[in-house]
Amino acid sequence: MAPPPPTSQPVPPPDPLPASRRSRVPPFAVMQIVAAANERRAAGADVLSLCVGEPAGGAPAVVRRRAAELVEHADLGYTEAAGLPALRHAIAGHYARWYGLDLDPRWVVVTTGSSGAFVLAFLAAFEHGDRVALARPGYPAYANILRALGCEVVDLPCGAAQRYQPTTAQLDALDRPPAGLLVASPANPTGTMLDAAALDALAAWSAAHGTRLISDEIYHGLTYAGPDGRRPPLTTAARHPDAVVVSSFSKYWAMTGWRLGWLVLPDALVDAVDALAGNIALSPPALPQHAALAAFSEEAYAAAEAAVARYADARALLLDRLPALGWSHVAPADGAFYLYADVSASGLDSVTWCARLLDEAGVALTPGTDFDPADGHRWVRLSFAVAPEVLSAALDRIEAWQATIGVAPDTGTTP
Structure with missing residues (x-):
């Protein structure tokens, strides 16, 4: 008589693999x-x-109308990885309108919101382990994205005495210059701004120390100070040729859920960001891109x-x-x-x-x-x-x- 088969023992489930x-x-x-x-x-x-x-x-009504027309009639396939060429040209035209800046559309990269812009900019500008300085208080995603990408965040505590914005004195006090400096004007959560002298000083310090300056300008257009009730905007793109500028359709045009932003890049980063963008997202969402052309209308x-x-x-x-x-x-x-x-x-x-x-x-x-x-x-x-x-x-x-x-x-x- 054959012996009975061995009793099978339940195999305990493996421990779940942890998140990175x-x-x-x-x-x-x-x-x-x-x-x-x-x-x-x-x-x-x-x-x-x-x-x-x-x-x-x-969003403005003209943008909504254009989106409705596109849904009904347009072929909304992939665009170029760096964005719809017509939209990149329109953004460059916006810089001429607001800042008097002659901007090469090649330097403009359309992104999936400003959040996507930050990921692409950080990947292109910084190596794993690089130190990047930023103001505290500040938008938390800056630090969280940087840390997730392996960068070291250097906090610059900014209080009332400096109007909640970083200063060159704080940068001089660091043990060594950081690889990057991120500024925001107007800033979240404080709403404070860098005036021309402060912005130029930070740009000059960055250029002198080999520090990549990244400027968050998503709240441009939303300003209130000054004798005429509006302060003319200052863009870092006109003040520091190696700076990276991040902006968005979300705030001034109230297009938050459309998830559409852009970068203005120095020439040395254009090809790198284009390649990264194509691998990460193929292209920004097509419908918002085509509709956003209407954001630059007078209406x-x-x-x-x-x-x-x-x-x-x-x-x-x-x-x-x-x-x-x-x-x-x-x-x-x-x-x-x-x-x-x-x-x-x-x-x-x-x-x-x-x-x-x-x-x-x-x-x-x-x-x-x-x-x-x-x-x-x-x-x-x-x-x-x-x-x-x-x-x-x-x-x-x-x-x-x-x-x-x-x-x-x-x-x-x-x-």
């Missing part, structure tokens, strides 16, 4: 606030959102300027209400559509402050921990890219709520 170390970047806290606000809305609650950097109103510029006027009205209202809010430390809101404010007088950290404000008053703001891991527990970011009446109602709620937690008005507040 490079992918372990922190999530955006703002998205947690957005999710909580959406959950409240779904349950029937009234929520006023001042937490997301998204312009109210959406679209007029619509964008009307939106900027609404943001300016909302900004003026917010600055008028600062004393009643009791926020005595705020960043100068020169541009973009943000106010960065210190709420530590409440006795609450910013994450708790924002969570309670949403839960108890139905207003969503962003905690500063997204933008500053060291000091952001004291700060919150408010987006005023909303209708003035929405902002006014939200500020009424914030004032009333703060009174319940013991925050008094500050008659000494100055914008």
Whole structure:
């Protein structure tokens, strides 16, 4: 008689393979606030959102009409990896219109949002292990993308004394020049800007030290300071031939979900970025590219300027209400559509402050921990890219709520 077959033993499942170390970047806290606000809305609650950097109103009507025509009639296949040639020429024309700059369209690369632009720029400009300096507080994706690509981030803590922007003195104090310096003007979350002297000084320092200057200009066009109510924009593309400029259709033209941005590159990086773009994404999305040609029409510029006027009205209202809010430390809101404010007088950290404000008053703001891991527990970011009446109602709620937690008005507040 044959022996019975051996009893099979269950094989334990293997341990799951972990995510890469490079992918372990922190999530955006703002998205947690957005999710909580959406959950409240779904349950029937009234929520006023001042937490997301998204312009109210959406794309200009002429862009929407063109997109509808394209969906109906166009062949929306792949474009060139660097973008539709007609759109690259139109972007170059925009630089002539705004900055008086004669820009070779070859230096323009269209990207999948400014986020895609940063990935391509960092890959083309920096080696693994390179050190890149940037201001803190700042947009968190800068540091997170750089770290995911193997770069070392050098924080430059920037406070009120330097208007929340980096300085050459800070760069001189580093043990050695970094491979890159990233600046943003207007900046997120502070809204502060670099004037011509400061920008030229940073550009000159970068050129003298072999540092690649990358300039985030996605909020260009959204400026409020100056005697005529608008400060003429300054582009680094006109001031430093080796700089990389990042821009986007998302903010001035309110085309956030269209996911379309661009780079202005020095000639030495054009071929590298073109090759990277073709391998990473083949091409930017075709429909937004073709529709974005209409963004450079007079109708679209007029619509964008009307939106900027609404943001300016909302900004003026917010600055008028600062004393009643009791926020005595705020960043100068020169541009973009943000106010960065210190709420530590409440006795609450910013994450708790924002969570309670949403839960108890139905207003969503962003905690500063997204933008500053060291000091952001004291700060919150408010987006005023909303209708003035929405902002006014939200500020009424914030004032009333703060009174319940013991925050008094500050008659000494100055914008």
